[in-house]
Amino acid sequence: MRIVIAGGGLAGVSVCRELRARGFGGEVVLLDREAGLPYDRPPLSKQLLKGTAEPEDILLPDAARLAEYEVDHRAGVTVSGLGDRVVALADGAEVPFDGLVIATGAAARRVPGQPDVAGIHPLRTLADALALRGHLATARDLVVIGGGFIGLEVAAAAVGQGVATTVVERDEVPLAHAIGPVAGGWMTDLHRDHGVRFACGTEVSGFTVTDGRVRGVDLADGEHLPADVVVVGVGAAPVTGWLGDAVPVADGVVCDAGLRAAPRIYAAGDVARWQHPRFGSIRAEHWTTAVDHARTVATNLLAELETGVPGGKEAAEVPYFWTDQYDTKLQLAGWAGGHDRREVVEDGRALLYGRGNRLVAALALNRPAFVARHRRAIAAGVSWREATEAVRRSR
The missing domain is CATH 3.50.50.60 (FAD/NAD(P)-binding domain)
Incomplete structure (x- = not known):
């Protein structure tokens, strides 16, 4: 067998x-x-x-x-x-x-018109990471295309090494498609506080290439961004x-x-x-x-x-994700996609997400106990009303 x-x-x-x-x-x-x-x-x-x-x-x-x-x-x-x-x-x-x-x-996905030249990097494999690390060591200007989790982690690493970093995001708020505009705004503010620049609500229209190496990124709104390193993080x-x-x-x-x-x-x-x-x-x-x-x-x-008969075990575990950026750990339990309600809790550092009358996800910054507790609640089928009332009682 x-x-x-x-x-x-x-x-x-x-x-x-x-x-x-x-x-x-x-x-x-x-x-x-x-x-x-x-x-x-x-x-x-x-x-x-x-x-x-x-x-x-x-x-x-x-x-x-x-x-x-x-x-x-x-x-x-x-x-x-x-x-x-x-x-x-x-x-x-x-x-x-x-x-x-x-x-x-x-x-890794590519962006339309992406040339195969030195200085433009995906980040999916060990080889990708080592090549990018080598280029960041001498870089002055980095452009990250895509404000998702990978793109923002790269931005945090680069700006911490003194590289001028700009994140280009087609949505008005990075991460809005994944965790909503409120939590996306929290992470955007965190990065701005550390010196990252954002160009939101626009897309890449082209690349400037000289002698087989990227030198800049052109945006649909007419702005030109100098870049000796570009990271494509569009999913x-x-x-x-x-x-x-x-x-x-x-x-x-x-x-x-x-x-x-x-x-x-x-x-x-x-x-x-x-x-x-x-x-x-x-x-x-x-x-x-x-x-x-x-x-x-x-x-x-x-x-x-x-x-001859498949086992009856279901993949029913509540999804869980985390990302570490600067001194902040963002954790997300559940599935926020398609949520139709959310409530800011924990003094503005956590969110509950609901769909219908069901609690479907919980997100927090530097509050692991909050996320763990609500992951169990999601698994138990706790309703939106029960979850939000429990949070209010705990204040």
């Missing part, structure tokens, strides 16, 4: 661990498009970029245990197709499987092109509540769009989601291989 895991990131490596923890004694093959041992991604835009960590410091704890788990880790290989119980590789090889876990993650697209029509795809691999996409085929991590029993169809690019998914996938896939 062979289980193939396509993707060597946190989700894929965690599935390896969970399969062995549940007693699977067959072959486990991990197909990893990157060379070397699997590593943790959150430090790429923080500690690694600031030089407080090196590549060997950010290896996943389970990466060193792949041999102990008896995993056939094939590094530096690219999946190119999915057939009938077989994964095709770009070099022409084929890897048969009895069960498959799709954990190919997501790849990531799930890596699904290799799947063809073998499984349903719609901004991710479409799965049921148990992360099953097709018979004996499951998805985990950033690439999975699954039917969350509380929030509906979602795709969450969160560290904790990848770990949670691994448990669900291992349980359900092993049951299906043994009995």
